[in-house]
Amino acid sequence: MxxxxxxxxxxxxxxxxxxxxxxxxxxxxxxxxxxxxxxxxxxxxxxxxxxxxxxxxxxxxxxxxxxxxxxxxxxxxxxxxxxxxxxxxxxxxxxxxxxxxxxxxxxxxxxxxxxxxxxxxxxxxxxxxxxxELECELDVEFPFGLQNTVFTLLNRYGAKILDFRSANSCMITASLTLTHKKNISDQLSEMQHVSFKFRN
Known part of the structure; x- marks a missing residue:
């Protein structure tokens, strides 16, 4: 549900x-x-x-x-x-x-x-x-060079960017519907040098 x-x-x-x-x-x-x-x-x-x-x-x-x-x-x-x-x-x-x-x-x-x-x-x-639809929040940390790849993935699943910070590495907080949680999780898991966690 x-x-x-x-x-x-x-x-x-x-x-x-x-x-x-x-x-x-x-x-x-x-x-x-x-x-x-x-x-x-x-x-x-x-x-x-x-x-x-x-x-x-x-x-x-x-x-x-x-x-x-x-x-x-x-x-x-x-x-x-x-x-x-x-x-x-x-x-x-x-x-x-x-x-x-x-x-x-x-x-x-x-x-x-x-x-x-x-x-x-x-x-x-x-x-x-x-x-x-129920939503959850996601934090993603990744190297600057992967910025386009990560943004493209989030856009594909209609995620809303709540916060974006870039220094030595980039950090995004986004919200997305629960229906897309597994797909995004699976694809982020396959990316090297990317760490992520769901808040709820």
Missing amino acids: HSYNTLQQPVEDIILKEKGSRFIGFAWNVQSEAEIRERLETLKDEHPKATHHCYAYRLGINGEKYRANDDGEPSGSAGLPIYNQLLAHGVTNILVVVVRYYGGTKLGVSGLVKTYKECAKATLEAGIIIAR
């Missing part, structure tokens, strides 16, 4: 109104829990008067890291319905947040579950879901 489904780009400001309360949906691609914390802090700064910032996320190719947070709503009435929409859409590496401004009328647990679910669903459906 070399790919996963995720959003092509962020989705913001999907608004749902229910009995005077306003629910605003957001969805972002995320790669780490640190990035999730930053997103949540930024959103809280942008909506300081909101009553709740409920969210759920999935990280990892099989969504092995996940969390659902009710942010003060009754247990299981907000975070879980949002998380279930991530599962229903089969997406990962995504954070969905639903910001609520309380309108004065209580919705009850079943009303909250329904509204948070509908807002998360509308938010994900407003985005474009794409299959993204």
Whole structure:
């Protein structure tokens, strides 16, 4: 399994109104829990008067890291319905947040579950879901004279050059899709005076 489904780009400001309360949906691609914390802090700064910032996320190719947070709503009435929409859409590496401004009328647990679910669903459906290939990073060290050969090989497999340094020898850091890892590894192994290692 070399790919996963995720959003092509962020989705913001999907608004749902229910009995005077306003629910605003957001969805972002995320790669780490640190990035999730930053997103949540930024959103809280942008909506300081909101009553709740409920969210759920999935990280990892099989969504092995996940969390659902009710942010003060009754247990299981907000975070879980949002998380279930991530599962229903089969997406990962995504954070969905639903910001609520309380309108004065209580919705009850079943009303909250329904509204948070509908807002998360509308938010994900407003985005474009794409299959993204998993990538890994590669460090290659080689003599200056082999520069063209190494660059040609990396280009053939669509590798992206992240860093290139040359002094006594050359050093490249590149990212490439996991599908091409074995082919590049086999061909680099056959080259003399070339050393390489994969980072992940």
